[in-house]
Amino acid sequence: MSLGGFALVVLVLAIASYAAARMRAAAFGRADGARLHSRPVYHGTWAFVLALLPALLLVSVWSIIGGNIVASQTLAQLPEAARPAAGIARETFLGELRAVVDGTIAAAFDPNVAAAVPIYRQTQSQWTLLIGGLAILLALIGGGYAWMHSKADFRARTNVERIATILLAVASLVAILTTFGIVLSLLYESLEFFSRVSPLEFIFGTHWSPQTAIRSDQVGSTGAFGAVPLFWGTIFIGAVIAMLVAIPLGLMSAIYLTQYARPGARKVLKPLLEILAGVPTVVYGYFAALTVAPAVRDFAMSIGIAGASSESALAAGSVMGIMIIPFISSMADDSLSAVPGAMRDGSLAMGATPSETIKRVLVPAALPGIVGGVLLAVSRAIGETMIVVMAAGQAANLTANPLESVTTVTAQIVQLLTGDQEFDSAKTLSAFALGLVLFIVTLLLNIYALAVVKRYREAYE
Amino acid sequence: MSSAVPQDEQIGRGPTAWHSEAMRRRVRRRYARERRFRALGLLALTIAAGFLAFLLITIVSDGWRGFQRAEVAVEVDFDPARLGLSEADLQGPNAQAMLNRANFRALVRDAASEQYGSATMLSNGAWLSVRDEVRGDPELLGQTKRLWLVAAPYVDLLAKGHIDFDMPPERRGVSAEQISDYRQLRSADAVRLGFNSGFLRKANSTNSELAGVWGAFVGSVLTILVTLAISFPIGVMTAIYLEEYAPKNRVTDIIEVSINNLAAVPSIIFGLLGLAVFLNFFGMPRSAPVVGGLTLALMTLPVIVISARVALQSVPPSIKDAALGIGASRLQVITHHVLPVALPGILTGTIIGISRALGETAPLLLIGMRAFVSDIPGGVTQPATVLPVQIFLWSDEVGRGFVEKTSAAIMVLLAVLLAMNGVAIYLRNKFERRW
Numbered sequence: 001m002s003l004g005g006f007a008l009v010v011l012v013l014a015i016a017s018y019a020a021a022r023m024r025a026a027a028f029g030r031a032d033g034a035r036l037h038s039r040p041v042y043h044g045t046w047a048f049v050l051a052l053l054p055a056l057l058l059v060s061v062w063s064i065i066g067g068n069i070v071a072s073q074t075l076a077q078l079p080e081a082a083r084p085a086a087g088i089a090r091e092t093f094l095g096e097l098r099a100v101v102d103g104t105i106a107a108a109f110d111p112n113v114a115a116a117v118p119i120y121r122q123t124q125s126q127w128t129l130l131i132g133g134l135a136i137l138l139a140l141i142g143g144g145y146a147w148m149h150s151k152a153d154f155r156a157r158t159n160v161e162r163i164a165t166i167l168l169a170v171a172s173l174v175a176i177l178t179t180f181g182i183v184l185s186l187l188y189e190s191l192e193f194f195s196r197v198s199p200l201e202f203i204f205g206t207h208w209s210p211q212t213a214i215r216s217d218q219v220g221s222t223g224a225f226g227a228v229p230l231f232w233g234t235i236f237i238g239a240v241i242a243m244l245v246a247i248p249l250g251l252m253s254a255i256y257l258t259q260y261a262r263p264g265a266r267k268v269l270k271p272l273l274e275i276l277a278g279v280p281t282v283v284y285g286y287f288a289a290l291t292v293a294p295a296v297r298d299f300a301m302s303i304g305i306a307g308a309s310s311e312s313a314l315a316a317g318s319v320m321g322i323m324i325i326p327f328i329s330s331m332a333d334d335s336l337s338a339v340p341g342a343m344r345d346g347s348l349a350m351g352a353t354p355s356e357t358i359k360r361v362l363v364p365a366a367l368p369g370i371v372g373g374v375l376l377a378v379s380r381a382i383g384e385t386m387i388v389v390m391a392a393g394q395a396a397n398l399t400a401n402p403l404e405s406v407t408t409v410t411a412q413i414v415q416l417l418t419g420d421q422e423f424d425s426a427k428t429l430s431a432f433a434l435g436l437v438l439f440i441v442t443l444l445l446n447i448y449a450l451a452v453v454k455r456y457r458e459a460y461e
Numbered sequence: 462m463s464s465a466v467p468q469d470e471q472i473g474r475g476p477t478a479w480h481s482e483a484m485r486r487r488v489r490r491r492y493a494r495e496r497r498f499r500a501l502g503l504l505a506l507t508i509a510a511g512f513l514a515f516l517l518i519t520i521v522s523d524g525w526r527g528f529q530r531a532e533v534a535v536e537v538d539f540d541p542a543r544l545g546l547s548e549a550d551l552q553g554p555n556a557q558a559m560l561n562r563a564n565f566r567a568l569v570r571d572a573a574s575e576q577y578g579s580a581t582m583l584s585n586g587a588w589l590s591v592r593d594e595v596r597g598d599p600e601l602l603g604q605t606k607r608l609w610l611v612a613a614p615y616v617d618l619l620a621k622g623h624i625d626f627d628m629p630p631e632r633r634g635v636s637a638e639q640i641s642d643y644r645q646l647r648s649a650d651a652v653r654l655g656f657n658s659g660f661l662r663k664a665n666s667t668n669s670e671l672a673g674v675w676g677a678f679v680g681s682v683l684t685i686l687v688t689l690a691i692s693f694p695i696g697v698m699t700a701i702y703l704e705e706y707a708p709k710n711r712v713t714d715i716i717e718v719s720i721n722n723l724a725a726v727p728s729i730i731f732g733l734l735g736l737a738v739f740l741n742f743f744g745m746p747r748s749a750p751v752v753g754g755l756t757l758a759l760m761t762l763p764v765i766v767i768s769a770r771v772a773l774q775s776v777p778p779s780i781k782d783a784a785l786g787i788g789a790s791r792l793q794v795i796t797h798h799v800l801p802v803a804l805p806g807i808l809t810g811t812i813i814g815i816s817r818a819l820g821e822t823a824p825l826l827l828i829g830m831r832a833f834v835s836d837i838p839g840g841v842t843q844p845a846t847v848l849p850v851q852i853f854l855w856s857d858e859v860g861r862g863f864v865e866k867t868s869a870a871i872m873v874l875l876a877v878l879l880a881m882n883g884v885a886i887y888l889r890n891k892f893e894r895r896w
Binding site for chain 2 (some may be wrong): 064067068157160161164165167168169171172173174175176178179181182185186188189248249250251252253255256257259260269272273275276278279280281282283284285286287289290291322325326353354355356358359376379380382383384385386389390410413414417418431432435438439442443446447450
């Protein structure tokens with residue numbers, strides 16, 4: 001029987017103990033005429049929880065760590081000569097072994113693996129039997145304990161409530177775990193990277209060519225990891241070109257929507273802008289690469305720039321700017337609406353036209369909120385991946401010419417980590433270092449922007 | 462007005478001389494500026510909307526051709542001897558295996574060669590549909606039938622009018638022989654443009670005329686199901702805990718801060734997390750929907766938590782107080798009263814988060830869901846790809862047939878997203894209650 005089968009038995013046992021405990025509690029209520037502290041359904045639920053939770057915990061812990069235990073025991077049972085060396089050889093050996101056991105490949109190529117297959121199967125089934133049996137035992141003990149303890153004055157409801165609270169609290173820990181997971185995995189791999197490449201070279205170096213040669217005696221075998229061209233490309237596309245497109249368009253859209261548009265028009269136009277935000281980025285990327293980039297190149301050719309590249313910062317940045325418009329527009333919309341009506345009315349009453357009121361009163365008053373929104377938009381733009389992967393190119397140029405091809409941090413991460421790679425080369429590890437930089441920068445931008453927006457909101461409350 | 466300021470009119474000076482020529486000019490200028498500013502606002506909106514329209518028109522005008530394919534009529538003689546297949550084989554228990562062994566490829570090639578001199582106008586995979594024909598109707602064996610078979614890419618290009626005859630011949634992409642072949646087929650009325658049913662029923666292929674999105678679509682569905690199964694319960698539970706239970710302390714603050722920050726982390730960082738933790742640490746299979754779903758679940762979680770908290774906050778306290786007052790426990794208040802009222806809002810937020818996950822590409826590239834998968838995935842641990850990644854992969858293909866396939870796949874993706882958002886808007890409008 002597989003582990004899943006045992007889990008099913010545990011579930012059946014838990015349901016059975018629910019029914020038994022519930023019936024028993026109901027019988028108390030009828031027989032003694034005593035008042036039950038909790039309704040029978042709580043007695044049942046308590047038994048269900050006691051039967052299910054410990055057994056399920058055991059099974060899920062085993063399903064996470066079990067694979068490694070079985071693998072190492074299998075290897076220990078192999079004769080010394082057949083055992084693979086530690087490291088990559090062990091990983092490939094185990095990978096092949098598991099593939100054969102799962103039936104994804106019909107037969108092993110390595111005779112040692114073929115020899116290990118029956119041992120692995122046997123070890124695995126022994127462990128499954130042990131863990132499964134233990135789980136059933138736990139379920140029986142838990143359910144039986146709850147059943148025996150159900151009395152008229154047993155506070156089942158209190159216990160169930162407490163368990164529910166604990167479960168809810170545990171669920172909310174997932175967010176913390178995710179944050180820790182991100183920070184730890186990025187830090188771990190980045191430290192590994194920085195033990196090979198000096199952090200100073202990474203942050204201040206201006207030459208990026210991560211392609212390391214396979215043999216160490218080849219020319220240029222070490223690769224260069226100066227990330228300045230990537231940082232510049234990211235800022236150039238995400239914070240300069242995209243914002244040049246998005247800020248005027250987004251701000252003017254928000255002004256028109258909040259100050260001029262009739263409610264009916266607003267109802268139609270606002271969702272239209274939101275559709276722009278809902279289009280998947282890969283669609284924008286395809287559009288940028290196939291329609292905008294050739295148009296930009298043709299334009300550059302027509303004004304006499306000969307070597308215009310078909311992948312340009314301008315194409316990627318302007319499409320990204322369009323993508324960001326709804327973002328800026330909705331942040332500006334919120335900030336403008338938060339300005340107290342009295343300020344606007346006062347200005348209008350003094351004889352200022354609506355546009356003068358907007359330019360001299362509303363926008364200056366809403367400026368902190370708008371700036372916060374722009375910063376959030378920048379943090380979103382520099383983390384955007386697909387548009388730059390598809391339209392900005394892979395050449396790490398340090399240039400301020402928007403018609404040339406530049407590359408960004410995100411595009412390089414994708415480039416470095418797709419395709420076949422060995423995991424512990426400086427090339428793949430550098431992607432994690434880039435990820436760490438991206439994570440820190442977006443985090444700081446967000447914290448600062450949110451603080452600005454918050455302070456601004458408080459000023460008018 | 463004029464009677465109120467007679468003196469100004471006469472004297473024509475001072476800051477409030479409304480009817481002086483200079484003042485009128487100034488007012489006119491200010492009103493003109495006002496109109497210009499207003500027009501500028503409208504222009505910005507028009508540019509944004511125009512871009513959206515341009516994007517959609519470009520994609521639809523490229524993409525609708527992807528739902529069509531050229532087909533060539535071939536008289537196929539299902540000769541049992543040539544196929545190495547007898548009627549008894551098809552009745553027997555091993556019918557499927559015998560069918561798979563039969564030489565349909567040669568049968569189709571010979572049939573086309575007999576009629577048109579060569580078989581180059583047929584797709585490499587044209588024989589597969591002939592085999593399916595026999596599988597569906599074993600009676601065909603020994604008969605002759607005129608079948609419409611998938612054409613080769615060059616026939617497809619010519620039939621759809623993609624070839625520009627003004628271009629020099631060497632840059633057209635099709636040779637002069639291919640053009641004369643096509644004209645011959647055309648005059649024999651043996652070419653037609655049919656609905657490309659394979660596009661919606663098949664998985665990826667290296668041949669553009671055989672490639673379909675169904676495999677990627679199933680991959681997307683599997684991935685999203687995993688995402689939903691993890692992020693929805695955990696997200697709602699987190700929101701309930703934070704809104705209804707959490708004490709005001711350090712731990713709660715950390716939880717809130719990490720949720721807000723996770724919502725702003727670039728999606729590609731989640732891809733790095735998935736690669737480092739799920740693939741390398743836990744050793745889960747590459748390219749599998751289960752890993753993609755887990756990664757996207759972590760990405761979607763903050764969105765669901767935040768929208769669920771808003772929905773829970775909008776439940777009026779009087780409902781909770783009334784339930785508590787008649788003796789309901791906290792859990793009962795939540796499950797019997799708060800959740801049912803807040804559910805439409807929670808579901809709306811969940812659909813929005815899930816539709817964002819459905820369009821996500823970058824993190825899935827990092828965990829290997831860009832593999833070439835020519836089978837329709839049967840489970841969450843089998844290699845699969847998803848619709849956005851399929852679009853990305855096809856956009857990189859050099860074959861000209863893939864351009865319209867990419868746009869057609871985008872149309873499918875946008876249609877799915879539109880449907881999901883439509884459901885979200887419907888839910889919001891139908892169940893939204895103001896207290």
